[in-house]
Amino acid sequence: MKINENLIYIFLLGILAGIICVRCVNHLKKSPKDMYIDNFEYEKERQK
Secondary structure (H helix, E strand, C coil): CCCCCCHHHHHHHHHHHHHHHHHHHHHHHHHHHHHHHHHHHHHHHHHH
16 A cells, blocks of 8 residues: 655644644743743853
């Protein structure tokens, strides 16, 4: 049984899009307090 090449590309692109969406949603769900702490840690590391 031969699988269409375009179908494979569309499937992989869909998986990639799904992963990107999940990462974006998790980033948006992060509370502003956590983002401030992450930024503070980053600034602290930069000053060393």
